[in-house]
Amino acid sequence: MPRAWSCIAVGDDRQYGGNSGYDDELASRYSFDSNVANHKQVSKGDLIILRDGDRALGMATxxxxxxxxxxxxxxxCPVCRVTGLKERVKKHPKWRCNNGHEFEPPSESEEPVDKYVARFGSSFVRLGQAVSVTQLKSIALRPGDQTSIEELDLPGLERLMFPTSQEALNMVAVAGFLRSPASDEADEEHETDLVPSVADEREQVLRAIKVRRGQSSFRRGLIKRYGSRCLVTGCELEALLEAAHIAPYRNASHNDLSNGLLLRADIHTLFDLFLVWIDPITLIVTFDESVCHAGYAAYQGKQLQVGIKRPSLACLKVRAELLSMDLA
Known part of the structure; x- marks a missing residue:
């Protein structure tokens, strides 16, 4: 289950307090060791928000x-042996520990540690000046002043990223979708009626199949945008047409018409279940093999029936990435 972490990365070869330094490369890797809280928690698929003392520098998967x-x-500290140290520029002695002892220089020793490196591949996105450390602290699950690796609330991170970067928002959307609801691990005989969090998109998608007629204004807008017909089958029976979100729905901001498709009810269900998908560039429609065998072969390989107004390329790419992650 993906998680999100705020990580101090004040630059290449960062060092502070009792640390002599870490070999970081901001856009490709983050280094830490077993002296750092949460060092065992960071995992493949997690989001890392890299920050300095003032702001977020970037985000990566x-x-x-x-x-x-x-x-x-x-x-x-040569007096009390703590590693919480501060090097002062204008005062002497230059060093002071968290317990108030002043000294120069600190004692040094080589100590055994487990060294960790989190690598990002090509996923790193710079965030500019948009998100402050204060904002990141406001969504920390267990706030701590000196926490080098601090877990963040995923829905809260989505709210921070929404006005900041479409690429960053897409990354949070993927992580949110892949968070498995508790009922996925429950015994079928003991399942409960789970009320999912904002990030539990998989559960939301399944519930959405049963609640089709919400967001009527969104549906009306799509009919005006594309006409009264299913964009896959061409069906013009308006009573059967439903408004489908391309990127999974979270809040009213996702009701932008470029994030919608007008689909016949059965196609909408297959779309929500990732049994039919659309190429972001060519708009070619592809059905899962099992669906084709169930009577949908006539629509296999057809192009989405849109006019001048295409659906959002970014939203289609988000959905394609969700599909690839879901099938992996």
Whole structure:
């Protein structure tokens, strides 16, 4: 189940307090060790928001996490041995520990640690000046002033990313969709009526199949945009036409008409279940093999029947990525 983390990354070879440094490369990897809280929690598929002391620098999806044994040069207070140190520029002695002892220099020793590297592949997205550390702290699940790796609330992160970066928002959308609801792991004989969180998109999609007539204004807008016909089958019986969201619905902002398709009810159900998908570039419609055998072969390989106003390319790409992740 993907999680989101705020990680201090103040630059290449970052160092602070008792740490002698980490070998980071902002756009491709994040390094940490077993002295850091949450070091065992960061996993493949998680989101990492890299930050300095003031703002978020960028976001990435973890492609892999590797670990190896090693040693690290650790600085400690020579009086009380704590690693919580601050190097001062204008005062002497230059060093002060969290317990108030002042000294120069700190004691140093090589200590055994497990070293971790989270690699991002090509997923890194820069965030500019848009998101402050204060905003990230406001959505921390367990706030801590000195936490180098701090877990964030995924729906809260989505709200921060919405006005910031479409690429970053797409990454949060994928992570949110892949969060498995608790009922996925429950015994079928003991299932409960789960009320999902905002991030539990898989559960929301299944519930949406049963609740078709909500958001009537969205449906009316799509009829005006595309005409009273199913964009896949050409069916013109308006009573059977439903408004389908391309990128999964979370809030009213997702009711933009470019994020919608007008589909016959059965096609809408197949679309929600990822048994039919649309190529973002060519708009060619493809049905799952099992669906073709059930009577839908006539629509296989046809192009979506839109006019001048195409659906959003970004939304179609989000859905294609969700599909590839869901089938992986």
């Amino acid at each position: 973890v492609e892999e996490v590797t670990s190896s044994p090693g040693t690290k040069l650790i600085r400690r």
